Each structure stands twice: as structure tokens, then as C-alpha cells.
Amino acid sequence: MRICLIITITMLILTACQVQATVEDPGMELGDVSATWSGPSTPSIPNYLPSPCSGDSGALSVDVSLTGPESEADKSYTTQGKELDFVVTVTNEGPTDSEVEVCVKPMDCALDWFGWTRSPMNIPAGGSRSQTLTVLPDINAVAGKYRFAVEASAKCRTSASREATFRVQAYDYASETAISGSGQFLMNKDLRSMESGIKSNKDVIFSGSVDALVKNEYMVDDARGKNANFVEQDAVDNYNAVAIGDALVGTESFKSSAIFGGVGSKIRETYDLQQMEFKSQDFTLHQTGSLKKTAEFQTADNFTGYYLLDAKQSIPGQKSLKEIEEYFGSFEINRRILFRNNAESEPACQNGDCEGIATPAVNTSKKIAVASPCTSSSCYNFVNRLNNFGHKA
Numbered sequence: 001m002r003i004c005l006i007i008t009i010t011m012l013i014l015t016a017c018q019v020q021a022t023v024e025d026p027g028m029e030l031g032d033v034s035a036t037w038s039g040p041s042t043p044s045i046p047n048y049l050p051s052p053c054s055g056d057s058g059a060l061s062v063d064v065s066l067t068g069p070e071s072e073a074d075k076s077y078t079t080q081g082k083e084l085d086f087v088v089t090v091t092n093e094g095p096t097d098s099e100v101e102v103c104v105k106p107m108d109c110a111l112d113w114f115g116w117t118r119s120p121m122n123i124p125a126g127g128s129r130s131q132t133l134t135v136l137p138d139i140n141a142v143a144g145k146y147r148f149a150v151e152a153s154a155k156c157r158t159s160a161s162r163e164a165t166f167r168v169q170a171y172d173y174a175s176e177t178a179i180s181g182s183g184q185f186l187m188n189k190d191l192r193s194m195e196s197g198i199k200s201n202k203d204v205i206f207s208g209s210v211d212a213l214v215k216n217e218y219m220v221d222d223a224r225g226k227n228a229n230f231v232e233q234d235a236v237d238n239y240n241a242v243a244i245g246d247a248l249v250g251t252e253s254f255k256s257s258a259i260f261g262g263v264g265s266k267i268r269e270t271y272d273l274q275q276m277e278f279k280s281q282d283f284t285l286h287q288t289g290s291l292k293k294t295a296e297f298q299t300a301d302n303f304t305g306y307y308l309l310d311a312k313q314s315i316p317g318q319k320s321l322k323e324i325e326e327y328f329g330s331f332e333i334n335r336r337i338l339f340r341n342n343a344e345s346e347p348a349c350q351n352g353d354c355e356g357i358a359t360p361a362v363n364t365s366k367k368i369a370v371a372s373p374c375t376s377s378s379c380y381n382f383v384n385r386l387n388n389f390g391h392k393a
Contacts, residue, residue: 185204235281258315270306
């Protein structure tokens with residue numbers, strides 16, 4: 001029994017050795033020079049990684065410009081609380097369409113001054129897209145120069161950025177009035193400015209009930225760009241006479257005299273109303289700036305009572321216009337009146353030296369002396385002044 005057990009163990013050992021030899025033989029046939037396992041092999045790494053933008057690369061360009069003609073002077077000026085419009089144009093110089101992200105960097109500005117601060121644009125290959133960017137400085141903005149930038153970025157494109165600037169002018173005068181309620185109210189405003197070329201007067205007496213009554217005035221003496229020298233804004237919402245004798249009575253006038261370099265316009269309103277559903281009115285005067293020598297009046301009213309509108313323009317020796325409208329009853333009206341004074345005053349010719357104008361030849365022959373009829377010094381002085389006036393003319 002013991003002999004059989006030894007023989008069996010010996011046969012098992014011999015069988016295991018044969019199996020091991022069979023497993024190692026294929027490795028030898030494949031060229032494995034090592035008879036033992038040397039561990040896991042390390043994969044080879046290429047010298048560079050392929051780019052995800054291979055064949056689709058390019059650059060972006062950004063342009064930020066103000067709306068309006070190039071010839072417009074000082075168009076980068078605005079005032080506190082007045083919008084200024086820029087046009088943002090982004091160009092895709094790559095070979096394929098691109099999803100571009102456009103962002104605003106506020107720099108010197110407050111973030112809430114901008115109509116938008118982030119905007120996506122789908123731009124075709126070699127094409128461009130534009131979008132309006134509105135900038136609105138708040139009413140407390142400090143006068144001065146402001147900067148901001150617009151940046152465009154996209155996948156597989158070189159980013160681009162462009163700065164832009166604008167200037168804020170502060171008001172030299174501002175008056176805002178807003179009332180709501182019932183009772184009695186009296187207001188008088190009298191404004192005169194030689195630099196702004198405006199003379200404004202308001203006398204208003206109110207008794208009754210109103211949801212809102214607004215009377216605002218703003219003035220900038222040396223207005224630049226499209227800034228107005230004087231702006232008047234009026235609004236009324238749902239005025240009603242409550243008791244007998246209640247009324248909304250007033251006289252308002254605006255004048256810009258041509259003698260002092262103004263538009264030569266005058267507008268006067270007179271009213272005595274028992275009811276006014278609404279009123280929205282603006283008067284704008286440009287004495288300087290891009291729209292200089294321009295006055296515009298606009299009003300939209302719905303009322304019951306008496307209303308008179310007297311508008312005129314007078315430029316001595318050049319223009320004279322006059323309009324009068326008178327209403328008594330219940331009406332809804334829309335009026336717009338625009339006045340301009342584009343005439344340029346030129347100095348009179350001196351000593352006949354006006355260019356392009358022929359002057360008569362001067363008779364240099366000796367004049368025959370004529371006895372003067374004057375017998376007093378006052379007569380001589382009058383004749384001399386009269387002759388000098390004729391020569392100057």
C-alpha cells in the first residue's frame with residue numbers, strides 16, 4: 001500500500017512538470033528571451049497631443065462706436081440720467097461658425113449703467129454681428145470722463161477686447177416738482193440764463209384733486225454734443241375739480257431771443273381747466289452743441305376747459321412765423337412744433353472790399369464847392385453826421 005502511494009505521488013509530480021513546460025514553450029516561440037516574468041510593460045507616449053481645434057482656429061475682433069454721423073462733434077457727451085447708445089460689432093475671422101460670448105467690463109462705470117453685461121452671439125465664418133449697448137449714467141454720476149471695455153471670446157478663437165469712452169456733464173440747474181392729493185396749490189418758477197439763451201416763466205394755481213402733477217426743469221449752460229441747454233418736462237394724471245370754483249389755471253412761457261444769439265422762438269400756454277385726464281409735455285432748447293439753435297415743443301393732452309397755445313419765431317430781417325390755437329370744450333390734442341435758426345450773421349462789407357461783389361468806381365474828380373445852407377454849429381454837426389452815415393452804409 002505504501003509502495004502504491006509513493007508511485008502515485010511521483011506520477012503527479014512528473015505530470016505537473018510537463019504542464020509547466022507546455023505553458024512556457026509558446027512564450028519562447030514568440031521570441032521571449034526571458035524565462036521568467038519581468039512585470040507589466042509601460043505603454044509608449046507620443047511626443048505631442050492632437051489639438052481639439054485642429055483645422056478650426058482663428059481670431060475675433062471687436063469694435064465699439066457711438067451712433068450718429070462721423071461729422072457730429074462731441075457726440076460722446078451725455079448728462080446725468082440721459083442714455084447714450086453704442087454699437088458693439090464682433091467679427092469672426094475663423095473658417096467655421098462660432099458661438100461667441102460678449103462681456104462688458106465696467107472699469108470706471110457702475111455695473112447697473114449698462115443695458116446688458118453679457119450677450120451670446122452666433123457669428124458665421126468670416127462674418128460679423130452687431131448689437132446696441134445702452135449706457136445710462138445715474139442721476140448722481142460725477143461729471144467727467146468714463147471708460148469701459150467690451151470683450152469677445154469663443155472656443156478655438158483668439159479673444160479680443162476694445163475700450164470706449166464717454167463724458168458726463170453735470171446740470172447747472174435742476175428743479176423737480178411732483179405732487180399728488182387734493183386741496184390747493186400755487187407755484188411760480190422764473191428762470192433766465194444768458195448762457196443757455198432761455199427765459200422761462202410758470203404761474204400755476206391748482207385747486208381740486210389730482211393723482212399726479214409733475215413740473216421739472218433742467219439746464220446745462222455749456223451743453224456739448226446732443227445735450228440740451230434747457231429741458232422742461234410736464235405731466236398731469238387725472239385732475240378733477242371737486243367743488244364749485246375749483247380749476248387748474250396757469251400761464252407758462254418759454255423764450256429764446258434771436259437778438260442774444262438764440263433761436264428767436266417764443267411759446268406761451270394759457271389754460272383754465274375743470275378736468276384733465278392726462279398731459280405729457282416737453283420743451284427742449286439747444287443753444288450750443290450738435291443741435292445748436294434748435295427749439296422743440298411737444299404736448300399730448302386730454303382736457304375739459306379752456307386752452308390757448310401761442311407759438312412764434314422772429315428773426316429780424318430773415319424769418320417771422322406765428323401760430324395761435326384756442327380751445328374751449330373737451331378735447332384730446334397732440335402738437336409738435338420745431339424751430340431752427342441756421343442763419344449765420346456776417347459782418348457788413350468795409351470800404352467796398354466784399355469778395356465777389358463788384359463795387360462802383362469812385363469818382364476822384366474835384367468836386368465843385370457849394371456854399372453850405374447851415375448858419376449854426378448844430379446844423380453843421382447834423383450834416384456831417386448824416387454824410388458819415390451815408391458813407392458807412
